[in-house]
Amino acid sequence: MAEKILKTFSVKYLQVLDENGRCDKKLMPKLSPGQLVELYELMVLGRRFDEKALSLQRQGRLGTYASVLGQEAAQVGAAYALHDADWVFPTYRDVALLIARKQPMVSLLQYFGGDERGSIPPKGVKNFPISIPVGTQGLHAVGVAMAATVTKRKYAAVACLGDGASSEGDMNEAFNFAGVFKAPVIFLCQNNQYAISVPVKQQTAAETIAQKAIAFGFEGIRVDGNDILAVYSAMAAALKKAYRGEGPTLIECFTYRLGNHTTSDDASKYRSESEVAAWRKKEPVLRLRKYLESKKLWNSKKEEQLAAKVDRQVSAAVSEYESVPKPGVEDIFKYTYAEMPQFLQQQLDEYKKLIEGR
Numbered sequence: 636m637a638e639k640i641l642k643t644f645s646v647k648y649l650q651v652l653d654e655n656g657r658c659d660k661k662l663m664p665k666l667s668p669g670q671l672v673e674l675y676e677l678m679v680l681g682r683r684f685d686e687k688a689l690s691l692q693r694q695g696r697l698g699t700y701a702s703v704l705g706q707e708a709a710q711v712g713a714a715y716a717l718h719d720a721d722w723v724f725p726t727y728r729d730v731a732l733l734i735a736r737k738q739p740m741v742s743l744l745q746y747f748g749g750d751e752r753g754s755i756p757p758k759g760v761k762n763f764p765i766s767i768p769v770g771t772q773g774l775h776a777v778g779v780a781m782a783a784t785v786t787k788r789k790y791a792a793v794a795c796l797g798d799g800a801s802s803e804g805d806m807n808e809a810f811n812f813a814g815v816f817k818a819p820v821i822f823l824c825q826n827n828q829y830a831i832s833v834p835v836k837q838q839t840a841a842e843t844i845a846q847k848a849i850a851f852g853f854e855g856i857r858v859d860g861n862d863i864l865a866v867y868s869a870m871a872a873a874l875k876k877a878y879r880g881e882g883p884t885l886i887e888c889f890t891y892r893l894g895n896h897t898t899s900d901d902a903s904k905y906r907s908e909s910e911v912a913a914w915r916k917k918e919p920v921l922r923l924r925k926y927l928e929s930k931k932l933w934n935s936k937k938e939e940q941l942a943a944k945v946d947r948q949v950s951a952a953v954s955e956y957e958s959v960p961k962p963g964v965e966d967i968f969k970y971t972y973a974e975m976p977q978f979l980q981q982q983l984d985e986y987k988k989l990i991e992g993r
């Protein structure tokens with residue numbers, strides 16, 4: 636008979652850049668001044684795109700849209716560490732990540748405008764289509780990661796997920812397969828503290844999302860998700876580990892969704908203005924700007940020029956989006972099966988008749 640402790644666990648937390656833009660030199664990742672500026676520019680571009688998309692939706696020029704506001708560091712920092720050979724499995728909220736991963740902004744507008752052609756990445760860009768079903772993309776990512784092991788190729792797969800998705804059955808199956816097969820996969824969880832209106836404390840009893848990985852036999856780490864340098868460092872380390880064949884990592888980026896869940900939501904119904912205001916102070920873009928300014932890498936003149944540049948880039952994408960001929964009605968029915976099954980064909984015929992009758 637015995638009573639003993641078999642295992643004890645701990646969860647690491649990483650922050651490199653604090654809320655005031657001060658940095659811990661010892662933890663600083665190896666990034667050149669030019670790269671630091673590029674990280675900033677990508678976040679500003681993502682934010683400008685987001686503002687524009689929200690306004691297009693309000694004007695009826697775009698469908699339902701999920702804002703990235705507040706989560707730019709988690710997305711750009713992660714994307715920046717990746718290589719072209721790596722695969723990304725995004726969710727509806729990952730527009731800044733996708734832009735940083737060379738998905739053209741016009742594609743994203745097409746996607747949120749209901750045009751499936753927006754899901755097609757440019758040649759050689761390894762971005763899977765956005766997953767709206769919460770959590771299903773984890774299994775796709777693990778499958779693609781397992782294929783890297785089988786074919787002895789050097790790449791990793793990144794499954795993006797939210798805090799809510801970490802409680803989905805599919806995602807837990809993905810965690811399990813990843814652990815058992817030591818798949819070169821990284822679970823990039825943006826814990827923005829809400830699954831629509833459900834606060835994280837009400838949807839999981841786990842104190843951190845990172846610790847969920849431990850139960851599946853791999854490492855989980857929590858980072859300050861509003862600190863782009865921490866996210867970048869954690870992702871770069873997880874990638875190296877995956878390439879070495881040492882298996883998966885779950886990176887929990889602790890962050891906050893500053894906007895509504897989507898354009899169909901009103902977050903003021905379930906959270907206080909003071910909570911949002913407190914998190915606004917910790918937002919990631921200003922934080923990196925403060926750091927860059929302290930290192931004389933940035934100033935108001937550069938800010939002005941960047942604002943004009945991203946405005947031009949986003950406007951060009953909008954013009955292109957609105958000039959591309961809209962897809963036909965068939966498109967709604969086309970992409971789920973290689974060949975359209977009879978029941979869908981019937982629905983399509985009925986729909987066509989309905990439109991003709993109008």
Ligand SMILES: Cc1ncc(C[n+]2csc(CCOP(=O)(O)OP(=O)(O)O)c2C)c(N)n1
Nearest residue numbers: 728767768769797798799800827829830831
């Ligand atoms: C399988 C499934 N169940 C429910 C939904 C409805 N739904 C859309 S987003 C969402 C919350 C997801 O929260 P989280 O994973 O934390 O990601 P976030 O939206 O906060 O980025 C839910 C329940 C869905 N799209 N798919």
